[in-house]
Amino acid sequence: MNSQYLIDFDLSKIPVSRSDVLVIGGGIAGLTVAVTVAGELKTRVLAKGNVEQTSTWFAQGGIAVSLAPGDSPEMHYKDTMAAGGGLCDPEAVKVLVEEAAPAVSMLTDMGAEFDKVNGSFHFVREGGHSVARVVHAGDATGNVVSASLVAAAKSRKNIHFTPDTFVLDILESEGRCCGVLAYEQKTGQVEAYLASAVVLAAGGMGQIYDVTTNPLVASGDGLAMAERRGVKLAGLEFIQFHPTALDTKENPRFLISEAIRGEGAHLVNKDGQRFMTDLHPLGELAPRDIVSRAVVDVMEADKADHVFIDARHIGEEKLKKRFPSIWDHCLKAGYDMSKELIPVNPAAHYLIGGIVTDLYGRTSLDGLFASGEVASTGVHGANRLASNSLLEGLVFSRRVGRYLLDNLKAGANVDDVRLRSAANRQAGKSLVSARESLRKMMSEKTGVIRTSEGLKAAAATLKDESHLLDYEYNNPHDWETINMITLARLIVSGALARRQSLGVHLVGS
Numbered sequence: 001m002n003s004q005y006l007i008d009f010d011l012s013k014i015p016v017s018r019s020d021v022l023v024i025g026g027g028i029a030g031l032t033v034a035v036t037v038a039g040e041l042k043t044r045v046l047a048k049g050n051v052e053q054t055s056t057w058f059a060q061g062g063i064a065v066s067l068a069p070g071d072s073p074e075m076h077y078k079d080t081m082a083a084g085g086g087l088c089d090p091e092a093v094k095v096l097v098e099e100a101a102p103a104v105s106m107l108t109d110m111g112a113e114f115d116k117v118n119g120s121f122h123f124v125r126e127g128g129h130s131v132a133r134v135v136h137a138g139d140a141t142g143n144v145v146s147a148s149l150v151a152a153a154k155s156r157k158n159i160h161f162t163p164d165t166f167v168l169d170i171l172e173s174e175g176r177c178c179g180v181l182a183y184e185q186k187t188g189q190v191e192a193y194l195a196s197a198v199v200l201a202a203g204g205m206g207q208i209y210d211v212t213t214n215p216l217v218a219s220g221d222g223l224a225m226a227e228r229r230g231v232k233l234a235g236l237e238f239i240q241f242h243p244t245a246l247d248t249k250e251n252p253r254f255l256i257s258e259a260i261r262g263e264g265a266h267l268v269n270k271d272g273q274r275f276m277t278d279l280h281p282l283g284e285l286a287p288r289d290i291v292s293r294a295v296v297d298v299m300e301a302d303k304a305d306h307v308f309i310d311a312r313h314i315g316e317e318k319l320k321k322r323f324p325s326i327w328d329h330c331l332k333a334g335y336d337m338s339k340e341l342i343p344v345n346p347a348a349h350y351l352i353g354g355i356v357t358d359l360y361g362r363t364s365l366d367g368l369f370a371s372g373e374v375a376s377t378g379v380h381g382a383n384r385l386a387s388n389s390l391l392e393g394l395v396f397s398r399r400v401g402r403y404l405l406d407n408l409k410a411g412a413n414v415d416d417v418r419l420r421s422a423a424n425r426q427a428g429k430s431l432v433s434a435r436e437s438l439r440k441m442m443s444e445k446t447g448v449i450r451t452s453e454g455l456k457a458a459a460a461t462l463k464d465e466s467h468l469l470d471y472e473y474n475n476p477h478d479w480e481t482i483n484m485i486t487l488a489r490l491i492v493s494g495a496l497a498r499r500q501s502l503g504v505h506l507v508g509s
């Protein structure tokens with residue numbers, strides 16, 4: 001008997017806080033909604049960790065925006081649609097590319113400083129883009145974006161930021177989302193946060209894989225709680241693997257940004273030979289699904305754990321100046337990029353599917369909105385174009401914010417909600433080893449290339465494990481693991497149902 005909630009609770013017995021808008025997540029999507037609405041609406045941001053632990057903070061590459069001379073929203077639209085393998089929503093992509101420039105201006109108005117040459121943005125080319133169109137802040141764009149949003153949030157009176165809060169479940173009353181149930185990680189207190197609108201901006205789920213670039217907090221909690229409430233999700237089988245994560249034992253794995261290939265670095269096999277030039281007209285800058293598949297094929301042919309990035313010809317001075325974080329990280333890991341090849345392989349990087357939304361972030365549950373990686377707006381289709389994700393987080397979160405400003409009345413308190421769950425389940429045992437086996441199995445069976453045999457084996461293992469969902473757990477690690485198992489089942493069933501290769505869902509024999 002699986003419960004609709006992670007834990008039993010009774011709202012009449014726990015502290016309850018209220019706001020107009022409740023935002024779950026402290027990355028680009030959550031903070032953008034918060035700064036958009038906070039002037040007028042009382043806003044609370046709940047985050048599992050702090051800003052430095054979000055995927056936004058980790059983002060290296062940048063933000064795609066068609067502002068370079070000779071570029072246009074139409075060209076950005078074409079590249080996005082082409083990468084998406086026929087599954088993009090044209091309306092959503094139109095919104096994305098047309099609202100990109102004002103969204104980037106919003107950030108620069110908040111003080112975000114992107115790299116410039118002679119007073120104009122320095123544009124970089126990444127995979128699948130027909131021109132250089134990615135604005136960036138060195139190789140640490142996410143740090144700059146986060147810092148500017150945090151500074152803007154601090155300047156607004158109406159935002160209350162509550163970090164270290166594990167959100168357990170969405171609360172629903174009379175068919176409408178009315179808040180969330182959360183666990184304060186420092187005090188162990190369970191609390192309810194009620195609001196007229198809840199915006200899920202809780203990021204992705206890369207930690208379901210044992211090789212991922214995603215931060216430790218990315219366990220898919222927002223997606224799993226939506227699934228428990230019956231909110232419509234789609235496309236969870238579309239997991240984008242980044243072809244070039246540094247081959248170390250780290251979790252998360254360190255990304256060697258595609259921007260380095262944009263500056264001319266090559267991908268080479270164990271004999272130092274380039275392998276992308278014959279495979280695609282864009283060579284190393286082919287869309288990411290194509291590069292990941294090629295990397296896996298070469299690793300198999302070479303019987304190796306990795307291929308290599310060769311950036312030696314770019315030279316020490318430029319590498320250090322343009323990619324300071326990557327340079328430092330590689331050096332610490334024992335690689336001098338100006339003299340040595342860098343070992344890389346694919347890592348789970350981005351969830352393309354998610355909670356289905358319309359163009360204003362509305363989900364299938366009244367009062368619940370979603371934006372950022374947790375959402376499926378339709379802009380990425382079956383394969384996300386590089387550096388369209390920070391952009392999506394900005395553009396659609398501004399739209400959510402504006403929708404809320406137009407439609408919510410400040411101070412319209414949610415009625416007294418009487419909710420409780422009394423499933424009275426037994427206490428479960430620790431899920432530490434269950435999580436490790438799950439992550440390993442997901443990498444093995446649902447990685448870059450999937451086979452029907454592997455997927456069926458994964459489905460059978462998950463069926464065997466489904467009894468774990470019948471117990472109640474009492475700590476964030478185990479709640480996260482239950483969320484991961486919940487989502488792994490959706491990834492596997494989605495992948496099994498999709499028999500043909502499409503975008504990042506690659507079927508092998």
Ligand code: SIN
Pocket residue numbers: 059060061062255256257258259385386387388389
């Ligand atoms: C990168 O810098 O290669 C990642 C950019 C992205 O995922 O869009």
